Amino acid sequence: EVISAQEEERRRVARELHDDLNQRMALLSIELEQLGQKIPQSQSDLRRRVxxxxxxxxxxxxAIHRMSYQLHPSKLDHLGLKAALKSFCDEISESQELNxxxxxxxxPATLPNDVTLCVFRIAQESLRNVIKHSGAREARVVLEKTDEAVRLSVSDTGCGFDPESDNMKRGLGFISMRERLRLIGGEITIHAQPLRGTQIDVSVPLAGRG
Structure with a gap:
């Protein structure tokens, strides 16, 4: 299972980045701060460089923490889909020119792990597309859970595109989105027109799931 193997590798690398490399960088920051305090005031240039x-x-x-989160957000495991997705949206709003x-x-709701991960990855990819391709300044993410399904909608007011074009069908991560959804019986619908924005609707059935 290619996607499962990819996700397991993402989880492993994210853990290594957070637990090992990020901890080393934190220790280095502390040591540099302590070193700076030991340098005499008379050596102002050296103090400034340190x-x-x-x-x-x-x-x-x-940056390492952000990369670790993008590979596999720990909030997804500990706090669930809603909290992880809200955090991701907040992070993008703060770092990009996109509200x-x-x-x-x-x-809150308890969802199967495969559903949680699938919906989160599709939201990630959709918002990255908004940033890279749409030129939009505003986007909307709607997450809904009913007894029957989990639904996700990601829309923007950007340049849009022709969803029937071969380039669009092969690009923008849509192949990966469809494959993820196929594995759990979900569906994706893309509403887009040139110069009139884009909306991606995802639905994952919950019937028969634990």
């Missing part, structure tokens, strides 16, 4: 190195170490640590309105209904 302080700058400490700042860079903290920035690298933050994301996130809303949900029917949560």
């Amino acid at each position: 302080r700058d190195l400490g700042t860079k170490a903290q920035e690298i640590s933050t 994301i309105e996130f809303s949900h209904q029917g949560f």
